[in-house]
Structures are given as structure tokens and as C-alpha cells.
Amino acid sequence: MPAYRFPQPPASDITPQQVYLSRRSFIGGAAAAGMGLTLGAGEAFASPLTGTQSAYTVNEPLTPLKAVTTYNNFYEFGVNKGDPAENSGKFKPTPWTVKVDGMVGKPKEFALEDLLKMQLEDRTYRMRCVEGWSMVIPWIGLPLSAILDQVEPLGSAKYVSFETVVRPEEMPGQSGFFQPLAWPYVEGLRLDEARHPLTILALGLYGETLPNQNGAPVRLVVPWKYGFKGIKSIVKISLVEKQPETTWKNSNAREYGFYSNVNPAVDHPRWSQATEQRIGEGGLFGTKRVPTLPFNGYADQVASLYSGMDLRANY
Amino acid sequence: MAVIPTLPRKYHAASIWALYVIGLCPAAWYFYEALTGRLGFNPVREFEHLLGTWGLRLILATLVITPLRDLVGINWMRYRRAVGLLAFYYVLLHFAVYLTLDLQLDFGAVGGDILRRPYITIGFAALVLLIPLAVTSNNWSIRKMSGAWNRLHKLIYLIAIGGLVHYLLSLKSITLEPFVYIVLTVVLLAYRIVRRPILDWKRGRRNARQSLSPRA
Numbered sequence: 001m002p003a004y005r006f007p008q009p010p011a012s013d014i015t016p017q018q019v020y021l022s023r024r025s026f027i028g029g030a031a032a033a034g035m036g037l038t039l040g041a042g043e044a045f046a047s048p049l050t051g052t053q054s055a056y057t058v059n060e061p062l063t064p065l066k067a068v069t070t071y072n073n074f075y076e077f078g079v080n081k082g083d084p085a086e087n088s089g090k091f092k093p094t095p096w097t098v099k100v101d102g103m104v105g106k107p108k109e110f111a112l113e114d115l116l117k118m119q120l121e122d123r124t125y126r127m128r129c130v131e132g133w134s135m136v137i138p139w140i141g142l143p144l145s146a147i148l149d150q151v152e153p154l155g156s157a158k159y160v161s162f163e164t165v166v167r168p169e170e171m172p173g174q175s176g177f178f179q180p181l182a183w184p185y186v187e188g189l190r191l192d193e194a195r196h197p198l199t200i201l202a203l204g205l206y207g208e209t210l211p212n213q214n215g216a217p218v219r220l221v222v223p224w225k226y227g228f229k230g231i232k233s234i235v236k237i238s239l240v241e242k243q244p245e246t247t248w249k250n251s252n253a254r255e256y257g258f259y260s261n262v263n264p265a266v267d268h269p270r271w272s273q274a275t276e277q278r279i280g281e282g283g284l285f286g287t288k289r290v291p292t293l294p295f296n297g298y299a300d301q302v303a304s305l306y307s308g309m310d311l312r313a314n315y
Numbered sequence: 316m317a318v319i320p321t322l323p324r325k326y327h328a329a330s331i332w333a334l335y336v337i338g339l340c341p342a343a344w345y346f347y348e349a350l351t352g353r354l355g356f357n358p359v360r361e362f363e364h365l366l367g368t369w370g371l372r373l374i375l376a377t378l379v380i381t382p383l384r385d386l387v388g389i390n391w392m393r394y395r396r397a398v399g400l401l402a403f404y405y406v407l408l409h410f411a412v413y414l415t416l417d418l419q420l421d422f423g424a425v426g427g428d429i430l431r432r433p434y435i436t437i438g439f440a441a442l443v444l445l446i447p448l449a450v451t452s453n454n455w456s457i458r459k460m461s462g463a464w465n466r467l468h469k470l471i472y473l474i475a476i477g478g479l480v481h482y483l484l485s486l487k488s489i490t491l492e493p494f495v496y497i498v499l500t501v502v503l504l505a506y507r508i509v510r511r512p513i514l515d516w517k518r519g520r521r522n523a524r525q526s527l528s529p530r531a
Contacts, residue, residue, distance in 0.1 A: 067356040079490050081355060131487075133357060180488035251488065270432055270484065272424065277357065284349040284358045284416065 046211060049204035051120035051140040056198055058124055058297070063135035065206045067280035072213045073129065074232055075180045076164065076171040083173075084213035091170045093216035093233070102161075102238035105152035112217050115203060118142050123200055123221070128262045128296045130226035134276040139221055141202035145195045153191065153239045160194040161244035162187045162220055163236040181247055187220065187231035188244030188258065192305055198223055198298060201234070224298040226260045257315040261306070262296035266315050319389065331397050338401040341369055342408060359416045366409040367438075371478045371496060373402035377471060378503040385514060396452050399471070403449040406442050406478075434484030441477035444470050472507065475500055 074084035077091075096112040124138040148160070164185035168175035174183050193199060202221045203209060210216040215232025222229050228248050248256035255269050264274045275289040282288055295302050306314075322330060345365045349358040354365075380395045418424050428435040448468055451457070457464050479500045483493055 071356040075488075079488065081357070176491075178490045178494060180490050270434055272427070277359075279356045283352065284354075284362065287359050287416070289419070 046208045048207060049116070049120070049140050049209050050207065051122040051204075054121040054123055056121075056123055058126055058136065060124075060126070060136045062124065062138055063278070063280045068135060068137055068205060069211050069213060071279055073131075073227065074213055074215065076173045076183070076185065076233070077213065078173050079180050085211075087172050088212035091167070091212045091216070091233075093210070093212060096217045096235075098218060098234055098237060100147060100151045100237045100239075102240050103154040103157035104239050105154060106150070108151050110147065115142065115201070115218060118146060120203065121200075123202075125198075125221060125223035126296050127221075127223065127227050127230075128276055128292065130228055130256070130260065130268065130273075132271060132273065132276055133279050134292075134296075135279050138206055139200065139202040140204035140207070141200035141221065143197055144199045144201055144220070145197065147201065147237070148191075148195060148239075151239070156241055157239035158191055159240050159243055160189050160191060161238045161240050162189075162231045162234050163238075164231055165233045165235045181251055185231055185247045186244060187229055188246050189222065189229075190305075191239070193222070193302075196302060196305065198301055224261055224295040224302045226262060228256070229260050259306075259311075259314050261302075261311065261315075262292060263294060263311055263315065264292040265294070266312055327393055331394060334394055334397045335401065338373070338397065339404070342366060342405065359412065363409060363412040363417055366405050366412060367482065370402055370405035370409050371482055373398055373405055374471070374475050374478050375496070375499050375503060377402060378475060381510075382503070382506050385510065385517075400449060400452055403445045406445055410439075410442055434481050437477050437484070438481035441474045441481060444474050444477070448474075472504055475504065 070085045071081045072084040073081070074088070077084040077087040094112060098110045098112075098115070099107075100110065101107040120140050120142055122138060122140055124136060126134060127137050128134045144160075164183075165171075166174060166184045173180065189199070200221050202215070202219050203217065205211075205214060210219065215230070215234075218234050219232040220230050220234065243258055246256075246258060248260075249258055262273075267273050273292055276292045277287055277289050293299070345354065345362055348354045349362045352358070354361040377395055377399045380391050380398070383389045383391060414420065414425060418428075429439045430436070448470060451460065451464060451467060460467065479496060482496065483489065486493055489497075
């Protein structure tokens with residue numbers, strides 16, 4: 001493994017936890033006053049969650065909590081950005097288990113409590129959606145490699161496949177005539193991508209356990225890939241030999257590749273990926289599109305995973 | 316035969332002006348919502364999409380007028396020009412927001428989009444095709460052009476298809492709402508194909524009734 005060079009923010013640049021937590025309760029209070037019903041349901045599960053400071057973190061202005069929790073793509077709850085926050089009130093993220101199986105020495109089921117007891121870290125990451133917008137989100141989670149180490153992948157395992165829960169009675173997007181995708185939502189990574197220290201299973205954001213609309217109780221975050229790779233509400237992780245059949249690739253292979261690394265040089269067939277819009281900045285006038293960076297700004301850490309690979313063909 | 320009471324003639328002009336005012340209300344309302352942070356965290360895209368959606372709705376609304384008169388007996392022909400011009404204004408606003416607020420007058424990006432991205436090419440073509448229809452929507456043009464006017468304004472069928480395809484291609488998956496627009500467009504355009512036989516049949520029935528009735 002190469003030595004990774006992660007940006008190390010000076011301690012003075014890191015917002016003390018009390019500060020962002022108090023800011024959070026202010027926003028939460030305002031939101032609760034304004035739209036108590038909508039957020040109330042999701043907040044039943046929310047409880048404080050802390051992680052240790054991590055060097056794998058970016059030092060950029062955070063996207064406001066309200067934007068992070070009301071501007072979502074989570075098609076299990078509907079295709080509009082506000083749908084997940086609106087329609088996920090009935091979803092029950094507890095009790096929860098994640099089954100890890102496939103080509104492993106020790107298959108195992110992780111209860112949510114087990115995951116919460118592991119060494120959690122604060123990871124503030126950029127998040128770039130394939131649609132051309134982005135956020136900066138303070139996640140709390142654990143490296144996926146910590147899970148993989150426990151189950152001891154076999155030498156034959158080449159990929160990791162992930163599956164979202166299927167609960168039509170709690171997830172309105174999974175029932176009815178016009179379902180936008182084939183369920184369960186499946187995502188995948190190459191084993192070396194899955195083991196990369198930047199790849200985490202997130203259990204919380206902004207100092208609390210994940211809201212339903214953000215993929216409660218446990219989701220994947222791979223910051224150098226487009227957001228849809230970050231599969232939500234994971235119930236199953238399998239180590240496999242062949243490249244998994246992932247949901248968006250199956251839905252439209254020309255537009256959504258298996259790798260889906262953020263790449264400003266490779267356009268989506270229907271729009272440019274050269275720039276992105278930071279959500280929560282600017283309003284109606286003065287929104288700024290900023291240049292998109294190769295591997296979403298994580299090239300120093302991850303470009304070596306793809307050395308010698310044609311990134312245009314493997315989009 | 317009319318289902319609703321006929322509007323007295325003296326109110327016709329006022330009702331048409333009222334339609335323009337009402338028709339522009341959604342745009343004004345969304346603009347207000349976007350300014351005051353009520354359109355979510357991506358107000359530019361949301362505003363742009365809402366304007367485009369209303370453009371499509373109004374284009375389809377212009378196509379409803381004729382079947383409504385033929386089949387239901389409601390004659391709203393006097394409102395068709397207003398509906399069509401409103402559709403043009405919405406499509407124009409939709410493009411203006413895309414050009415200024417979304418792409419921020421980056422003409423290189425706009426040109427690239429129009430040339431390389433089929434859904435934007437199609438959408439832009441539909442907008443361009445709407446221009447001659449809007450320009451010739453006045454009474455003077457209708458008189459001057461006579462038969463040619465009818466032929467020119469059949470472009471609205473092509474524009475409706477273009478607008479629909481533009482909308483569908485902008486989506487990541489087809490759900491209930493886009494499906495409704497597909498059905499509406501197909502039904503409204505298909506009516507143009509079967510309209511002649513239906514009218515002939517209706518006329519035939521009416522004539523038959525009249526000739527059977529001894530004192531017709």
C-alpha cells in the first residue's frame with residue numbers, strides 16, 4: 001500500500017464539537033418549531049453520537065444540516081428531493097442487523113449495537129452527486145475495512161456487494177405501479193476500494209445517528225465516487241468473485257458505470273460533469289458553480305487504485 | 316349540449332385578460348418562493364423545472380381546446396391564443412433561468428449543451444419552433460396568412476412531442492407523473508388522427524336524425 005498523504009487541518013481550524021452541536025440544536029429547534037411533524041418522526045431515533053477526530057477529513061464550510069436532511073436522493077422513499085424527508089417517518093431503523101457473508105472465513109451478523117460500539121470516527125467529506133451538485137457532510141462512522149477484517153475475506157473474493165433493505169410497507173417508493181428502480185438497491189466496490197481507509201460505513205452525521213432520509217441506520221460513504229454509490233440502509237454485505245450487478249448500472253449502463261469515480265473529464269451522456277453546484281450556498285441569485293475535481297478532490301489518496309486503467313472506458 | 320353555462324359575450328375580453336393574469340401567477344408565486352427560500356436548497360433548478368413543467372402543461376392545454384369543442388361542446392376557442400402565448404412565455408422563462416441563473420451566461424456551456432446533449436437540443440428546437448407561432452398569433456397575421464396560418468400552427472404537434480421528449484430525457488427514471496404526460500400527449504395527438512372520421516360520423520348521425528324526423 002502506498003503512503004497516503006491526507007490533508008491535516010490545523011487544530012485551530014477544526015470547529016469544536018460544542019460549537020457545532022449548539023449550532024445544531026439551534027437549527028433543530030427552529031426546524032422543530034417550523035415543521036415539527038415532518039422532522040418529528042425522523043427524530044424519534046436520533047440520538048447523540050460521537051466519534052474520535054480523524055485526519056481523513058476536509059476543512060471546508062459544512063453544508064447546513066437542514067440541507068443535508070431535506071435535499072436527498074433516496075428513491076425507496078420517492079424520486080423528488082424532498083420525498084425522503086417527507087416519506088420516511090414510518091421507517092424503523094431499529095432493531096437492525098447487517099449480514100456479512102459470501103467468500104469469507106467467518107460470516108457474521110452485526111447488530112446495530114455492535115457497530116455503534118466499534119471505534120467511530122468523525123469524517124467530514126465532500127459528497128458529489130452524479131446530477132451535478134455537491135455537499136460537505138460531517139459523517140460519523142467506521143472504516144469498512146474494520147468490518148471486512150473481522151470476517152476474513154477469502155483469497156477468491158474480488159468484489160464487495162451491498163444490499164439495501166426491502167420494506168414496501170415502510171418505504172413508499174418500493175410499492176405501487178411506477179417503481180423507479182428494481183429492488184433491492186444493490187451497490188458494489190472492488191475489494192481494494194472497499195478496504196481503502198477513506199471508505200466508511202456511516203452511522204451518523206452532525207453529531208447524531210443517521211436520520212431515516214440519509215440512510216438510517218447504516219450506509220456506505222465512498223467520497224471519491226458519485227453519491228449513488230453510497231448505498232443506504234444496508235442489510236447485507238457479500239464478498240464475491242464477480243463484479244456485482246449494481247442497480248443504476250442495470251437501469252442504464254450507458255449513463256452509470258460500475259466505477260462511477262467523480263471525473264470532470266468524463267461527461268454524463270446528458271450533462272457535463274465539469275462543474276458542480278454546492279447545495280445551500282447562494283440562493284436564487286448568486287449560486288456559483290465550482291469546478292469538479294478528479295476523484296472529487298481525493299486523487300492523492302485514491303488515484304493509485306486505478307493506475308493503468310482507462311477511466312474513460314471504466315466510467 | 317354545453318355542460319357549463321355560456322359566458323355572456325360582454326365578458327369575453329375581460330375573461331381573456333383574466334386568464335393572462337391567472338396564467339402568470341404560478342411563475343410569480345414560484346419566483347417569490349425561490350426568493351424567500353421556500354423552494355428547497357436548490358432553488359435555481361427547482362424554479363427552472365417548475366417553469367418548464369408549466370410550459371409543457373400549457374402546450375398540452377392548447378391541444379385540449381379542439382377536442383373539448385368537438386366532443387363535449389364547450390367552446391373555449393377564444394382562450395386558445397392566451398393559453399398558447401402563456402405556454403411560450405413559460406418556455407421562454409424556463410430557458411432564461413437556465414441561461415442566466417443556472418449556467419450564468421456561460422455561453423460556451425450553453426452552446427455545448429445545445430449541440431451535444433440531445434435533450435437540450437430537442438428542448439431548444441421546441442422553443443425556436445414556438446417563436447413563429449407566437450409572432451403570428453395576432454389577428455392581423457391570421458387574416459393575412461389565411462390557409463398558411465393553419466398549416467404553420469400545426470407545428471404545435473411537433474413542439475408538443477419535442478417538449479415531452481425533452482422532459483422525459485431530463486429524468487433519471489419514469490414514474491407516475493411523467494407517465495401521465497406521456498398518456499396526455501399521445502391521446503391529444505392521436506385525436507388529431509381520428510378527428511376527421513369522428514366528426515364525419517357525428518355529422519352523419521345528425522343528418523340521419525334530421526332526415527328521419529318528419530318536421531326537422
